[in-house]
Amino acid sequence: MTAFDAVALDELRLRRSWKWAEYPPDVLPAWVAEMDVPLAEPIRTALRAAVDLGDLGYADPGELPAAFADFAASRLGWTVDPEQVRVVPDVMVGVAEILRTSTAPDDRVVVNPPVYPPFFHTVAEVGRPIVEVPLADTQTGWELDLDGLEEAFRAGTRVYLLCSPHNPTGTVWRRGDLERVAELAARYGVLVLADEIHAPLTLAGARHVPFLTVADAAAEHGVALTSASKAWNLAGLKCAVAVTSSDPMRAALDRLPDAVRYRAGNLGVLAAVAAFRDGGAWLDALLAHLDRNRRLLADLLAGSLPEVGYRPPEASFLAWLDCTALGLGDDPAEAFRTRGRVALTRGLDFGGQGAGFTRLNIGTSAALLTEAVRRMAASRNQ
Numbered sequence: 001m002t003a004f005d006a007v008a009l010d011e012l013r014l015r016r017s018w019k020w021a022e023y024p025p026d027v028l029p030a031w032v033a034e035m036d037v038p039l040a041e042p043i044r045t046a047l048r049a050a051v052d053l054g055d056l057g058y059a060d061p062g063e064l065p066a067a068f069a070d071f072a073a074s075r076l077g078w079t080v081d082p083e084q085v086r087v088v089p090d091v092m093v094g095v096a097e098i099l100r101t102s103t104a105p106d107d108r109v110v111v112n113p114p115v116y117p118p119f120f121h122t123v124a125e126v127g128r129p130i131v132e133v134p135l136a137d138t139q140t141g142w143e144l145d146l147d148g149l150e151e152a153f154r155a156g157t158r159v160y161l162l163c164s165p166h167n168p169t170g171t172v173w174r175r176g177d178l179e180r181v182a183e184l185a186a187r188y189g190v191l192v193l194a195d196e197i198h199a200p201l202t203l204a205g206a207r208h209v210p211f212l213t214v215a216d217a218a219a220e221h222g223v224a225l226t227s228a229s230k231a232w233n234l235a236g237l238k239c240a241v242a243v244t245s246s247d248p249m250r251a252a253l254d255r256l257p258d259a260v261r262y263r264a265g266n267l268g269v270l271a272a273v274a275a276f277r278d279g280g281a282w283l284d285a286l287l288a289h290l291d292r293n294r295r296l297l298a299d300l301l302a303g304s305l306p307e308v309g310y311r312p313p314e315a316s317f318l319a320w321l322d323c324t325a326l327g328l329g330d331d332p333a334e335a336f337r338t339r340g341r342v343a344l345t346r347g348l349d350f351g352g353q354g355a356g357f358t359r360l361n362i363g364t365s366a367a368l369l370t371e372a373v374r375r376m377a378a379s380r381n382q
Contacts, residue, residue, distance in 0.1 A: 004289040005365045030372045031345045035363030042278035059266040071276035078210040084244045089263040091225040101255040107158035113351025116167045142169045153188035165198040168320040168359045170313020172206040178214045186217035198316040200231035206314035212245040219245035228275040239268025293362040304377040317363030324356035333358040340379030
């Protein structure tokens, strides 16, 4: 048994995070993107040292830009200039602040639903119109609608919010598609904000391509935003990075308010440095565990819920499930929670294309994943 399978439900229920506080104890939470995993020891050591020192003041970027650059080179094949790495509180705060400083109120932002719900919320928060270019659901998997993107860009969209790897489908975009996005961005003068937070969680058989590396046009028109928070389960520590690879995009980040970096947490910075520098072995073990869990889920669904459509994710710990054949309506997550006492994320939160879908978190033990599917199956029979 691995450390990731040894986590006990009674200990998890002692956690006070949103995942464990939202529902009563008889509901098994398998929803928000937070894993049920032990903390990586290098991160635990760094945090304990900081607490022992009383090092709880305002965040300074410190070693984080260099640590991320080293990680990007060794794990992602991406040469990053530490001078072009900026600390932000989290990816979506970075997106919001860039939209505020680099766009006008009537500048449209395109997204590809079904997509991470805060994409919708953040664009609305800063008062920019949103344009939807849905993903194409093909026989071979989810794909970017490149023709639809070109149409939106030609019609005057100023920003493209790209989710890469994609949440909730777990798709890792191919280099050719990203090259096409870069070419279109250059042709129509579109700023590409690439949310690459799930990139460290790319699973066996796929290879993440950092957007800024695909072409000079990508570097000239793109900003990448990422964090250690998903891969090492650190979301509550509030630390991410915005990365550029060109003078124009670096100048765009220079327009961010100075206060943005102070809104990151000092413990988040220290934890991220430890993760990027010393968390590789733990991450490798996690990736192997998630690979097993995505295959386990396929077996569990085949045995208990064969009507559910499931494409194993190429990255991350999130499974996008087509439950339309179960006859549970547009929001099957409600039936799973009220009847089966298991909480999943409702598909409608990812856009209208999520009707009949739900998102299941597989970043847990094999036993709890098995229990989640058992409860889902039980809800169908009530």
